[in-house]
Amino acid sequence: MKSFILLLLLVFSGQLLAKEALSNSFLQLFNKGDRHDAKDYLSKNMSQSRIQTYGIEAHVGAFLNIQNTHGKLTLIKELSEENNNERLLVKSENHQLTYTLMINREAQKPHGMNYFYLRDMPDKEKTKAGLSNQKVASELAILMERLGNNDAFSGVVLVAKGEKVIFNQAVGFANREWRVKNTLDTRFALGSINKMFTALAALKLVEQGKLKLDDKLVDYVDRSWLPEGEVEKITVRHLMTHTSGLGNFFNDEFNDSNKELYRDLESYKPLIAGTPLHFSPGSRNRYSNSGMLMLGLVIEKASDLSYYDFVQKYIYDQANMADSGSFELDSTTPKLATGYLKRMHSDNWVKSTYTRAVKGSPAGGGFSTSKDLHRFALALTNYKLLNEELTEQAYSEKSAYNSAKWYGYGFSIGGQPSNRIVGHGGAYLGVDARLDIHLDTGYVVVILANQSDAVSPVRRQINELLEKVE
Secondary structure, three states: OOHHHHHHHHHHOOOOOOOOOOOHHHHHHHHOOOOHHHHHHHHHHHHHHHEEEEEEEEHHHHHHHHHHHOOOOOOEEEEEOOOOOEEEEEEEEOOEEEEEEEEEEEEOOOOOEEEEEEEEEEOOOOOOEEEEEHHHHHHHHHHHHHHHHOOOOOOEEEEEOOOOOEEEEOOEEEEEEOOOOOOOOOOOEHHHHHHHHHHHHHHHHEEEEOOOOOHHHHHHHHHHOOOOOOHHEEHHHHHHOOOOOOOOOOOHHHHHOOOHHHHOOHHHHHHOOOOOOOOOOOOOOOOHHHHHHHHHHHHHHHHHHHHHHHHHHHHHOOOOOOEEEEEOOOOOOOOEOOOOOOOOOOOOOOOHHHHHOOOOOOEEEOEOOOOHHHHHHHHHHOOOOOOOHHHHOOOOOOHHHHHOEOOOOOOEEEEOOOOEEEEEEEOOOEEEEEEEEEEEOEEEEEEEEOEEOOOOHHHHHHHHOOOEEO
16 A cells, blocks of 8 residues: 555656656746846756857857847746657747747756757637738838837848838847947848858859859869868869858857958968868758858859959849948948847847957858848849849759758748748847748848847748738
């Protein structure tokens, strides 16, 4: 009898038979949003491997930025655990969107937390169709006002149907110290959106007969640029599809270096040459900033122009993108938005200027406006930048070459068969950006933010609204 009672106690306590759940305490922590509590909690509950790999500051920073974007989370329902993920159905205060809060934990003791994220959970009750473009604009105006009031988004949003701009509004501050507001002419950092321009520049050289996709990288760059391994196998196509095996120059050496060094492509050489190949070229894919930078070197060699001059001549000028470029952060370029983010060491917003290369590269870091990116989308889809065949190649999937199904040549690919969406995103400290070109419906969506982790929920709401337009 005593043994039976003991068994019941073990079963119903749960604490002795299974790991203690973190979801409810994590939700309380999230809703409080205190950086000191976040540091203590994550230091105690994160897996040691994650802390050792990324550092506790990175985890706390990510937590604080996501919390700032979404505000408090209202618990709707506790869900069963799934694949080592504790799950809660929640609703975001700032965005009024439903998510599944996923807390992934180690399968083995001590069951530390590996990461958390908010997985989109579409609200099935909001499926009514029949919206007009005017109604979309009014809904977005309400959203932007709410986000601006809650400091949950700082940037600009543009939605256009072909050439007609339906909505274009800026909120927040380009410079928080001087309270300089963002405007429709503010130049925002693009992050990896620049990879589209780099890929298109290479395809322009293909169109001109100066480059072939199967040309070898070693025929265009000095061997001293390249790490040990099968680098002779790397082709231009590998660079454009992230299948080269090259890695990411945003490494510890970059983080510890003087960012003023990076004013041209040559300055990145030590970072790339010192990082071994991750795999045999063409055998698989891995997103590679180093690969895109090497593509910039190929462009320079094949064109006899600097990378920056080539992009200016054949993309920015052709698309009438007068306010776009790779501007040096220590210059006095007008209308540049400063990037901001939440960090573990401060209760205030922190500028990201000192964490970034002083000038952008073929992998990212340029600046543009919502208007210029709209012009770019129109020039691209009207085949003013490339002929129709090469343009279609740019945003068609390249899984036949072991690339990701969602990637072409410098373009991400998504949407549905009846509504293909191509473009690219960009994110870095204090930078978040997205360009979506809806090929079949003609919509263009530009979202540029000068604060971290702010774009995704705005993009989701825009897409949900556009799905309801008759």
